[in-house]
Amino acid sequence: MTRFAGRVCVVNGAASEIGRAVAARFAAEGGVVVGVDVIGHDVGEQSVQADLTDEAQVRALYDDVVATHGHLDVVYNNVGLMDRGDLSLLDTDLDTWRRVQDANLTSVFLSCKHAVPHLRGTEPSGGAIVNAASFLADIGAATAQMGYAAAKAGVVQLTRDLGVHLARSGVRVNAVLFGPIDTAAQRAVFERNPGALDKRLVHWPMGRFGTLDEAAATVAFLASDDAGFITASAIPLDGGITEAFTVPD
Structure with missing residues (x-):
């Protein structure tokens, strides 16, 4: 497939x-x-080091991309932070809360803010933004990472609002509600707590992690013209976790 032929994609x-x-x-x-x-x-034809919580760096990033390549077509905001100090709200200090909000929500706000004018300036106007969120934004969780979940819920709402706001401009904005994807970082979360993965797997309808290929394919679909009538949406990629009350034995 060549769905992105000639398109400039910022990851x-x-x-x-x-x-x-x-x-x-x-x-x-x-x-x-x-x-x-x-x-x-070393990722990409052009590899950039930038802090996406710094507005000046974000503005310069998109200006440079368009100056170098002539246009901007796709933005995937995969930035995020799971902080070990992000626990129950009653046990999380303010510095941790602010750090988690900046990394997971402010970064997406700034990226969208400075990418959208370039996306609207593409001829014809359009393009796609895909934001990484989490299934935790869609449910209540009794344990840990409450700051992270709140930030990802903010990403989902920002996605909805921006998607509706831009709908007639040709710019689409969607989010992926990631469940557990098989990465070293994800497995490390469970390995720090022996037995935690076995307890979780009982409640995962498909009984496994999602794969990196499945994650990439979902993002690519939402960024492509195949998803041309989808905007302001949050698509779950969680193996049915958020839809399950009970799972088969």
Whole structure:
């Protein structure tokens, strides 16, 4: 498939496993990939190191992408942070809360704010933004990461509002509600707590992690013209977790 032939695709959070997988998928389908991360990396035809919580750096990033490549077509906001200090709200300090909100929500706000004018300026006006959210934004959770869940819920609402606001401009905005994807970072969360994965698997209808290929394919679909009538939506990629009351024995 060449769904992204000639299209300039910015992948934020490109050094992560999911970011790398999405960048590889865009490139395999003909896209010109600009990989962005706060750490040094080698992802994309153009690799950029930038802090997406710094507005000046975000503005300069998109200005440079368009100056270099002539246009902007796709933005995937994969940035995020799961902080070990992000626990129950009663046990999380204010510095941790602010750090988690900045990394997971403010970064998406700034990326969208400075990408949209370039997307609207593309001829014909249009393009797609895909934001990484979490199934935790859609349910109540009794344990940990309450700041993260609140931030991802903010990403979902921002996606809805922006998608509706831009609907007639040709710019589409959607989110992916990621469930557990098989990455080293995800497995490390469970490995820190022996037995935690077995307890979780009981409640996962498909009884497994999602794969990186499945994650990349979902993002690519939403960014492509195949999803041309989808906007302001949050698509679950969680193996049915949020829809399950009980699962088969």
